[in-house]
Amino acid sequence: MSGKPMPPVLLLIAIVAMVVLHREWPVARWVDLPWTLFGLAPMCVGIGLAAWSASLFRKRGTTIRPGFESSTLVTCGPFRVSRNPMYLGMALLLIGIGVLMGSVTPLLVVPVFVVLIHAMFVRMEERMLEAAFGDEYTAYKRRVRAWV
Numbered sequence: 001m002s003g004k005p006m007p008p009v010l011l012l013i014a015i016v017a018m019v020v021l022h023r024e025w026p027v028a029r030w031v032d033l034p035w036t037l038f039g040l041a042p043m044c045v046g047i048g049l050a051a052w053s054a055s056l057f058r059k060r061g062t063t064i065r066p067g068f069e070s071s072t073l074v075t076c077g078p079f080r081v082s083r084n085p086m087y088l089g090m091a092l093l094l095i096g097i098g099v100l101m102g103s104v105t106p107l108l109v110v111p112v113f114v115v116l117i118h119a120m121f122v123r124m125e126e127r128m129l130e131a132a133f134g135d136e137y138t139a140y141k142r143r144v145r146a147w148v
Helices: 007-024 033-060 085-101 105-143
Strands: none
Touching: 007 085, 007 105, 033 085, 085 105
16 A cells, blocks of 8 residues: 555544634534534444444454455445445544534535545455455445445
């Protein structure tokens, strides 16, 4: 993975970008207190989803690091409904942070983050999983959506 920032680094960069956009160019407040607190829900779901997914990788003894060969195809838990629940969890965390901030511009970071993650990691990971697990992964890919 030479030269590419890892997903947690991209997540941190996205959070910093959201804070900067909120402070410098908030454009408009679309929600105020106490309604901004609803942002805690997607944040908690996102953190829980990412943690649950990561724990399944550890239990199965396979790598969580993008670009490293997987030893097991994990299809249980949140992987039954999303092929990328860790990345989905990160996106939900960003949505929650955006809602907590209450202004419009931080939310613009979320689709940029999703597109970058998909282009930089999901495509590569899917090629690697298809090479490693063949028909088993292809069948999984047919029945489970990439994100939701």
